[in-house]
Each structure stands twice: as structure tokens, then as C-alpha cells.
Amino acid sequence: xxxxxxxxxxxxxxxxxxxxxxxxxxxxxxxxxxxxxxxxxxxxxxxxxxxxxxxxxxxxxxxxxxxxxxxxxxxxxxxxxxxxxxxxxxxxxxxxxxxxxxxxxxxxxxxxxxxxxxxxxxxxxxxxxxxxxxxxxxxxxxxxxxxxxxxxxxxxxxxxxxxxxxxxxxxxxxxxxxxxxxxxxxxxxxxxxxxxxxxxxxxxxxxxxxxxxxxxxxxxxxxxxxxxxxxxxxxxxxxxxxxxxxxxxxxxxxxxxxxxxxxxxxxxxxxxxxxxxxxxxxxxxxxxxxxxxxxxxxxxxxxxxx
Amino acid sequence: xxxxxxxxxxxxxxxxxxxxxxxxxxxxxxxxxxxxxxxxxxxxxxxxxxxxxxxxxxxxxxxxxxxxxxxxxxxxxxxxxxxxxxxxxxxxxxxxxxxxxxxxxxxxxxxxxxxxxxxxxxxxxxxxxxxxxxxxxxxxxxxxxxxxxxxxxxxxxxxxxxxxxxxxxxxxxxxxxxxxxxxxxxxxxxxxxxxxxxxxxxxxxxxxxxxxxxxxxxxxxxxxxxxxxxxxxxxxxxxxxxxxxxxxxxxxxxxxxxxxxxxxxxxxxxxxxxxxxxxxxxxxxxxxxxxxxxxxxxxxxxxxxxxxxxxxxxxxxxxxxxxxxxxxxxxxxxxxxxxxxxxxxxxxxxxxxxxxxxxxxxxxxxxxxxxxxxxx
Numbered sequence: 001x002x003x004x005x006x007x008x009x010x011x012x013x014x015x016x017x018x019x020x021x022x023x024x025x026x027x028x029x030x031x032x033x034x035x036x037x038x039x040x041x042x043x044x045x046x047x048x049x050x051x052x053x054x055x056x057x058x059x060x061x062x063x064x065x066x067x068x069x070x071x072x073x074x075x076x077x078x079x080x081x082x083x084x085x086x087x088x089x090x091x092x093x094x095x096x097x098x099x100x101x102x103x104x105x106x107x108x109x110x111x112x113x114x115x116x117x118x119x120x121x122x123x124x125x126x127x128x129x130x131x132x133x134x135x136x137x138x139x140x141x142x143x144x145x146x147x148x149x150x151x152x153x154x155x156x157x158x159x160x161x162x163x164x165x166x167x168x169x170x171x172x173x174x175x176x177x178x179x180x181x182x183x184x185x186x187x188x189x190x191x192x193x194x195x196x197x198x199x200x201x202x203x204x205x206x207x208x209x210x211x212x213x214x215x216x217x218x219x220x221x222x223x224x225x226x227x228x229x230x231x232x233x234x235x236x237x238x239x240x241x242x243x244x245x246x247x248x249x250x251x252x253x254x255x256x257x258x259x260x261x262x263x264x265x266x267x268x269x270x271x272x273x274x275x276x277x278x279x280x281x282x283x284x285x286x287x288x289x290x291x292x293x294x295x296x297x298x299x300x301x302x303x304x305x306x
Numbered sequence: 307x308x309x310x311x312x313x314x315x316x317x318x319x320x321x322x323x324x325x326x327x328x329x330x331x332x333x334x335x336x337x338x339x340x341x342x343x344x345x346x347x348x349x350x351x352x353x354x355x356x357x358x359x360x361x362x363x364x365x366x367x368x369x370x371x372x373x374x375x376x377x378x379x380x381x382x383x384x385x386x387x388x389x390x391x392x393x394x395x396x397x398x399x400x401x402x403x404x405x406x407x408x409x410x411x412x413x414x415x416x417x418x419x420x421x422x423x424x425x426x427x428x429x430x431x432x433x434x435x436x437x438x439x440x441x442x443x444x445x446x447x448x449x450x451x452x453x454x455x456x457x458x459x460x461x462x463x464x465x466x467x468x469x470x471x472x473x474x475x476x477x478x479x480x481x482x483x484x485x486x487x488x489x490x491x492x493x494x495x496x497x498x499x500x501x502x503x504x505x506x507x508x509x510x511x512x513x514x515x516x517x518x519x520x521x522x523x524x525x526x527x528x529x530x531x532x533x534x535x536x537x538x539x540x541x542x543x544x545x546x547x548x549x550x551x552x553x554x555x556x557x558x559x560x561x562x563x564x565x566x567x568x569x570x571x572x573x574x575x576x577x578x579x580x581x582x583x584x585x586x587x588x589x590x591x592x593x594x595x596x597x598x599x600x601x602x603x604x605x606x607x608x609x610x611x612x613x614x615x616x617x618x619x620x621x622x623x624x625x626x627x628x629x630x631x632x633x634x635x636x637x638x639x640x641x642x643x644x645x646x647x648x649x650x651x652x653x654x655x656x657x658x659x660x661x662x663x664x665x666x667x668x669x670x671x672x673x674x675x676x677x678x679x680x681x682x
Contacts, residue, residue, distance in 0.1 A: 005507045012499035109336065117340035119523055119552035124531055131533030139506070141531045144499065213528050214496045215520035215552060219338045223494050255500045258492070271488075279466045279490035 004138050009259050010252070015144045017251025018151025022206035023228040024235070024243040025158060026199025032238025033174045033195045036085060037093055039100040041203055041228065042221025043107035048073040048204025049211035049220060050111055053122035062125035066208050073204020074197045076107075081196040086189070108218050119217040122208075147209055154202070155244055162240055171195060175238055227254075230286055234293045236303025245301055250286050257285035327613055328363050329604070330383035330413075332376055332404065333394035335368035338519055341548040342396045342593050343368070346418045348586055349597025350393070356581065357605045365389065371396075373403040380404045384411050390613035391416060393600055396593075398422040398441060398469050409433035414613065414620065418600040419593060421642065423472060427675030430640040432682065435623055437600045439565055440642045440673035441469055444541035445476030447563035447647035447667035448514055452539055454665075455561070458483035461510035461536070463501060465517065466490035473516035473541070479674060486510035491517070498525045502532045510536055518543045523552050530556035537561070542661075545652055547591035550659040557652045557659065565647050566595040566632040567663050574629040589660065595631045602628045634670075640679035644672045 027041050051072035056065035080103060088096045123129075124143045131139045162168040170191055173181040182188045207221065214220070231250050235242025262278030269277065293301060331350065334343035347366060354362060365387060369376040376395065383389045392408055393416045395401045401420035409415050409431045421440040425431070452460060462477055462485060464470035470490065478485075486508040489501055505513055513536050517525050522544025529538070542564035545557055568579045568589060578598055582590040590598075606628035611618035626636050638644045647668045650661035 002507065005503055008503045009500055012497075012503065015499065016497050112336070112340065117335075117344050118548050119341075119520060121552045121554050123527070123554055129531055131531075139533055141499075141528075141533070143531060210496075213524065213531065215523035215527075215549075217338055217520050217523075217552075218340070220496075220520065223496065259500050259504065262489075275488060276466065276490060279492075283466070283492050
């Protein structure tokens with residue numbers, strides 16, 4: 001196992017981590033501010049990818065496609081928030097899960113009605129395609145480097161928004177005490193719509209960015225949604241910083257686990273057993289990580305509330 | 307719904323219609339695998355329409371790719387709708403949940419896609435016919451093609467679930483070279499950066515993969531962008547008409563194995579491709595050809611015998627006296643196909659990505675489990 005391979009795998013882990021962060025950030029914001037469990041977050045990811053694929057198909061421009069993804073997912077978010085979610089804030093978590101699960105089905109079959117059952121085509125723009133050579137002779141796809149850069153930039157922008165702006169103060173206040181900030185004259189329902197739209201736009205952006213190297217198809221959001229939930233549980237529900245740390249941890253654990261666990265088992269097991277055992281354990285690695293975090297820090301790594 | 311059925315039944319009595327054959331199709335029409343079920347259904351419907359028979363009643367239900375739903379639907383079809391023949395299932399895990407109990411209740415099952423090994427060997431049944439392939443077949447053909455192409459050091463990967471394990475077993479059954487690496491990926495995995503890095507470092511001279519549906523699209527796009535240029539072979543599932551447009555240029559030149567291709571130059575296939583495109587506005591896929599062949603097999607048997615005469619009907623099915631879109635077609639002792647499997651190459655025709663036959667991978671190939679099958 002060469003150093004080059006290890007560095008490459010760490011980059012891969014980082015890349016999947018920052019993309020996971022885009023999903024987890026929205027999820028954790030929505031839960032933190034509104035106390036809402038939004039299972040339909042994966043559908044907003046799918047909406048972003050489909051909007052990007054449709055616009056890229058017509059215009060051929062990847063940047064326009066990204067804008068379309070942001071706009072479409074944010075619009076879908078506003079629509080869903082005002083029509084459905086708004087009625088659920090006071091409801092029990094179980095009712096929220098039920099209603100947002102229904103939204104998943106509506107989004108999936110709605111998308112199928114519009115775009116059909118076959119996967120759509122969305123490709124990396126030519127100016128970002130192909131591998132580049134990094135110091136040390138590592139060949140690495142340029143697009144994945146761009147994804148790491150984009151993810152980090154969004155994380156930084158979110159940090160500035162939350163910590164340094166007036167809206168950020170309102171969001172943080174909303175997390176702590178929603179009755180009090182309503183009493184202070186902040187229009188809480190507008191704030192909720194805004195936060196929901198922001199979370200949705202982040203999910204849509206992730207869908208479009210990742211859609212270019214994956215398959216744009218109905219149901220693409222649900223596997224990511226599960227990982228995003230694991231991420232915010234690890235990071236501490238409601239904490240953006242926690243979501244970032246959690247996402248990077250999950251990304252690295254998943255990537256490095258799938259590569260190195262089979263190799264590790266091969267040291268003391270025969271190859272065939274080592275391979276299937278390693279692969280099975282790698283699948284479980286993030287959940288084991290989550291259990292360990294919950295044992296030692298029940299509120300998550302950065303969670304404030306127990 | 308019940309009322310509707312009742313009125314139709316009354317109307318049928320009133321006009322003294324002939325005895326109808328009832329066919330139940332449970333297939334995947336929603337969720338990630340919907341494209342496959344849709345193609346099987348459309349191929350089947352096309353053949354029914356072309357036959358001009360109006361005595362075949364088809365009931366179509368969506369299994370949502372969930373075994374429990376498939377079982378419920380199948381119980382309903384057998385017990386309350388009393389179907390004579392069933393067909394449609396795409397995925398092997400659903401097939402294992404539905405088929406053994408259906409055939410034991412006396413229903414004839416014609417599989418248009420799934421061919422799990424359990425039903426080809428000791429679990430074979432006189433009422434069960436597979437019209438597509440045994441699951442291992444296309445992978446075996448890929449292994450055979452790797453030998454002819456002169457590959458001696460393959461890197462192989464598949465998802466960690468029964469059909470994925472069968473795929474690697476199938477490839478290794480025919481392939482004679484060394485293995486540069488063997489990986490099981492996660493089912494439903496969408497990022498293959500880690501695997502591609504291992505392929506790059508392995509020094510392999512070829513890559514074999516079985517990653518059906520969206521997994522294959524993701525893998526191929528990422529593989530093409532990684533700059534690794536080791537040749538790829540695989541079964542047709544990741545290179546079929548339904549998904550090639552989503553993969554795009556990343557799939558160009560990849561060799562894949564299939565028992566059917568749209569350029570098999572026989573009149574029945576050319577007519578099928580033409581009429582399917584005209585009817586549905588898209589090119590037919592492998593799955594569409596399997597649905598079409600399944601319906602034509604059924605029609606050929608109905609010409610000779612009535613399903614109520616179980617023995618005669620099964621004998622008529624075993625004869626496989628129909629013109630298949632893939633050319634010569636016959637059943638082995640376990641009622642699975644013995645057929646030729648081709649090597650195809652992904653090409654671009656205008657702005658459409660499709661496949662072209664470049665040679666025969668396995669001629670007159672039966673499956674490895676036939677010997678274990680003891681029909682009563």
C-alpha cells in the first residue's frame with residue numbers, strides 16, 4: 001500500500017465529506033431552528049440534480065445548471081414549507097416523519113411524471129474534466145478537487161452568515177428560544193421560511209454538484225439522507241460546526257474503511273474471507289462510529305443539548 | 307374496481323366470449339429500477355398487440371421493488387384473480403420471494419429477467435420457465451470474452467449481495483487469467499473514487515464490473531474522468547439502451563455481453579426494433595426484447611394447448627416454438643435458455659449511444675446448474 005494511494009484515498013474521503021456537509025448543514029439547521037425532522041431533505045437534493053440536468057441539457061452551461069439547481073431547490077423548499085411544513089412545527093416528531101415521508105413519495109413520483117423513469121444525463125463541464133497531477137505524482141480528477149474547494153467555500157460562507165450577520169443572530173436566537181425572539185419583534189414565520197429555503201438550496205447544490213459524477217435518477221437522495229442523519233447525530237444535532245466535523249469524519253471513515261479494512265483482515269485471514277468480511281465491516285463502520293460517539297458523548301461531538 | 311370486474315364478467319357472459327387466459331404481471335414500475343420493468347411491460351404489450359389475440363387478459367401490478375409487496379400481489383393474483391400464468395419480475399430477491407410459492411400453487415411462471423441460481427439447479431420446477439438467462443450467464447460470457455481478448459490480469463468488482471457474488475463467480479468460472487484484485491462494493495454505492503484508485507494502483511490489464519442501474523452510471527462517469535485507461539468489460543446491464551444516454555461518451559468503446567442486441571440481423575428482430583421505436587418513441591432495450599420474447603413464447607404455447615391442460619401446456623412451452631428476437635432459442639432440461647451470447651461494443655449513432663455486436667462470446671451456452679436439476 002503506497003503513500004500515493006493513501007493520500008489519494010484521504011482526498012477521496014475529504015471530497016465525500018464536504019459534499020455530505022452540504023446536505024447535513026441544511027438538515028441540522030432546520031432541526032436546530034424549527035425542531036423539525038425533515039425526511040424530504042433527500043428529495044430536495046434530487047430536485048437540485050434534476051433541475052441542473054434539465055438546464056444543462058438545454059443550455060449546455062454548467063454554471064447556469066448550478067444556478068438552476070439552487071433556485072429550483074430553494075423554490076421547492078419555500079413551497080413545501082408554506083404549504084405543508086408550517087402546519088407541523090407544533091406537531092409531534094412522529095407526525096413530522098409521517099408527513100415528510102409522504103413528501104418523499106410525492107416528490108419521487110412527481111419527478112418521474114415529469115422526467116420519466118430513465119436516469120438523466122449530467123456531465124462534468126469540459127473545463128473541469130480529466131485528471132491533474134498533484135505534487136508527488138498523484139493523478140487526481142480536477143472535478144473532485146473543485147468539489148472540495150466548493151464545499152469548503154460554502155462552509156466558510158455559512159460560518160460568516162451564522163456568526164457575523166444579523167440574520168445569523170436571529171437564526172441562533174431562534175435555536176435557543178423561539179418564543180423570546182418572536183416577542184422581540186422578529187417575524188418568526190418569515191425566518192423559518194428563509195432557513196428552510198437556505199437548507200433546501202444547499203441540498204440542491206449538493207445534488208447538482210454530485211449529480212455530475214453520479215447517476216441523476218429518482219430516489220438518488222435517500223441514501224445520502226441516511227448518511228446525513230448519521231452525520232448530524234455524530235456532530236451534535238443543531239450545530240453547523242458539528243455537521244462539518246461529523247461530515248468529514250463520516251467521509252473519511254467510509255472511504256478509508258472500505259479500502260483498508262479488507263487489507264487489514266488479509267493479514268490474519270484467507271483472502272476470500274478477508275474480502276467479504278472487510279467489505280461488510282466497512283459498510284458498518286460509520287454506524288459503529290456513531291454508536292461510539294453516542295456512548296461517550298450522547299449529545300454528539302458539538303451538541304449543546306443533551 | 308370490483309364493480310368494474312363484475313360488469314366486464316357479466317358482459318363477457320352475455321356475449322358468450324371464448325375462454326380467456328389470464329396473465330398476471332408483477333413488475334417494477336416505480337423506484338430506481340422502474341425503467342427495467344417498464345421496458346419488460348412495453349415489450350410484452352407490443353407482442354400481445356401484434357398477435358391480434360383478444361382472449362388474453364393481462365393484469366399488471368407494480369411491486370415497487372419490495373419483496374413483501376410482490377408476495378402480497380402474487381397471493382392476490384393467484385387466490386382472488388385466479389391467473390393461469392404469471393410473469394414480470396425483474397429482481398432476483400423478489401423472484402425468490404414469489405416464484406417458488408406461485409409454481410407450487412400450480413401457476414406457470416415465465417421469468418422475463420431474474421434467473422437466480424437456486425431456481426436453475428436443485429430448485430427447478432416444471433412450472434417455472436426462464437426466458438432471459440440464468441443470472442451467471444452474461445458474466446460467464448464476459449470471462450470468456452476476456453480470454454479471447456488476451457487479458458491475463460483482471461481487476462473485478464461487484465456489490466456485496468447475492469447477485470454480485472454470482473457475478474464474480476460467473477466471471478471466474480470462464481476467465482483463465484490471474485486476478486489483480488477483487489472487491490465487493492456496497493449495494494447502492496454512488497462514489498467509486500476509492501475503488502478507482504485501487505484499480506489504478508493494481509497494475510491490472512482489464513477491469514470487469516457488475517454494477518446494475520445507477521451504480522454503473524456513477525462508476526463509468528467517474529472512471530472516465532479519473533484518467534485510468536485500462537479496458538473495461540461487463541455484462542450488458544450497465545450498458546443497456548435505457549441507461550446509455552445517462553452515461554454518455556464515458557461508455558464509448560466498452561465491451562459488454564448480451565444475448566440480444568438491436569443489430570442482430572434477422573427479420574423478426576429488425577421488425578421488433580422498428581415497431582417498438584414507432585410505438586413508444588424510444589429504442590428497445592435488452593429488457594424490452596425479453597418482455598417481447600416472453601409474450602411470444604406464451605402465445606406460441608397457447609396456440610397448441612390450453613393452460614387448463616397443464617401437461618400439454620408445459621410441453622408446448624418447452625418446445626419454444628416461436629421466433630425469438632435473439633435468433634436460435636431453446637430450453638435446457640431445467641427450462642432455462644440455451645443460447646448464444648454476444649460481445650457488443652458501445653458506439654455512437656448520430657447523437658444516440660447504442661451497442662453493436664463485435665463477436666460471439668459463448669455459443670449455444672447452457673448454465674452451470676442444469677446438471678443439478680431433477681425434474682419430477
